[in-house]
Amino acid sequence: MSGIYIHIPFCRQACYYCDFHFSVSWKRKDDFVQALLKEIELQKNFLANEKISSVYFGGGTPSILSADELKKILFTLSKYHSIADDAEMTLEANPDDLTKEKIKDIGETGINRLSIGIQSFSDEDLKFMNRVHDSKQAIESVKSAQDAGFRNITIDLIYGTPTLADEQWVKNLEQAFALDVPHLSCYALTVETQTALAQFIKKGKVAPVDEAKAAAQFEILMKRSSQKGFEQYEVSNFAKAQMYSRHNSSYWRNEKYLGLGPSAHSYNGVSRQWNVANNHLYIEAINKGSVPFEEEILTAVQKYNEYVLTSLRTRWGCDVMKIKNEFGEKFGEYFSKTADDFIRQQWMENRDRVYVLTHKGKFFADRISSDLFYSED
Ligand code: SF4
Numbered sequence: 001m002s003g004i005y006i007h008i009p010f011c012r013q014a015c016y017y018c019d020f021h022f023s024v025s026w027k028r029k030d031d032f033v034q035a036l037l038k039e040i041e042l043q044k045n046f047l048a049n050e051k052i053s054s055v056y057f058g059g060g061t062p063s064i065l066s067a068d069e070l071k072k073i074l075f076t077l078s079k080y081h082s083i084a085d086d087a088e089m090t091l092e093a094n095p096d097d098l099t100k101e102k103i104k105d106i107g108e109t110g111i112n113r114l115s116i117g118i119q120s121f122s123d124e125d126l127k128f129m130n131r132v133h134d135s136k137q138a139i140e141s142v143k144s145a146q147d148a149g150f151r152n153i154t155i156d157l158i159y160g161t162p163t164l165a166d167e168q169w170v171k172n173l174e175q176a177f178a179l180d181v182p183h184l185s186c187y188a189l190t191v192e193t194q195t196a197l198a199q200f201i202k203k204g205k206v207a208p209v210d211e212a213k214a215a216a217q218f219e220i221l222m223k224r225s226s227q228k229g230f231e232q233y234e235v236s237n238f239a240k241a242q243m244y245s246r247h248n249s250s251y252w253r254n255e256k257y258l259g260l261g262p263s264a265h266s267y268n269g270v271s272r273q274w275n276v277a278n279n280h281l282y283i284e285a286i287n288k289g290s291v292p293f294e295e296e297i298l299t300a301v302q303k304y305n306e307y308v309l310t311s312l313r314t315r316w317g318c319d320v321m322k323i324k325n326e327f328g329e330k331f332g333e334y335f336s337k338t339a340d341d342f343i344r345q346q347w348m349e350n351r352d353r354v355y356v357l358t359h360k361g362k363f364f365a366d367r368i369s370s371d372l373f374y375s376e377d
Helices: 029-042 067-080 100-107 123-129 135-147 166-178 196-202 211-227 246-252 279-287 300-311 320-327 329-344 361-372
Strands: 002-008 051-059 082-093 113-119 153-159 183-188 231-234 237-239 257-260 265-267 271-275 293-297 348-351 354-357
Touching (some): 002 246, 029 257, 029 279, 051 067, 067 082, 067 100, 082 246, 100 135, 113 123, 113 135, 135 153, 153 166, 153 211, 166 211, 183 211, 211 231, 211 361, 246 300, 257 271, 300 320, 300 329, 300 361, 320 329, 329 348, 329 361, 354 361
Parallel strands (some): 002 051, 051 082, 082 113
Antiparallel strands (some): 183 237, 231 237, 257 265, 265 271, 271 293, 348 354
């Protein structure tokens, strides 16, 4: 089973912390949709007849597309791919786009899962991030989606911002629980170099991220979500009743995927490729009949490092036998030897040669995986 990711590279305004590829100019939106339909055809053989178990519209802001555009894209996908009847079809949506009418239209396209970019239920916090919506729209968008029959809803929240006190973070979580959604994705604010936020911090307009505060809010998140019956199946992802994101789980489990649209990445088990992150260059190249991408054939070291990075963050953990069988004996030995230190510190557990992070270890997930990375040097 494989997944398809579709990148919609337009937003209404730039959130200060964001370093995804998007444009706030929509002049070429129609040209982009035409190019995307063409790319679906050009890339039809990438997954070589694999059954598709998930389709994910990400961005950018996919909810700016009309229902007709979504239908056209999904119809074209179904012409060239065998999509499972029960495939998970996710649309990332911003609350300000989710009017009752729009939600009803989305429900008629085949989309069966909404990922709503709420980020915070505090207006002060939303202003700090330069989000378009306010907290009232955030709450209404979820309720309207539920009224329209959507059950598979996830919401994104960000913690660790300078404007988010612990008390407000608790309120944000309580609000999310009260909305009764089965899935949450919660990320600590990170400062990427090319963003407005990085500039504000450099100029002293905004305080640098307080890591101790982010860690305290991560602890609150793990405790409260567990009390409410959520399973932390990935460091930043929480699900009730095993309503895991099928699409993201397939990334974490090293399954193949095709990425369409500017900046989208694809992986076929052997190589990884990524489309140009420029709307104009993307549209022009596709119009001339070629997909503008760069490609990298993955070495055993890269495959091992990627497997460690993604699997260790999940409930399924990092399997030493898989490492030995798929990447080579030396990687398995290196992993076990390095992991011993983390087991002594009680950051990891060895469950019959499958290594998983402990509660304490989840605070240091990135550091642990980078120490477990293999280098030829
Ligand atoms: S809406 Fe999403 S993609 Fe667009 S700028 Fe904000 S965070 Fe980035």
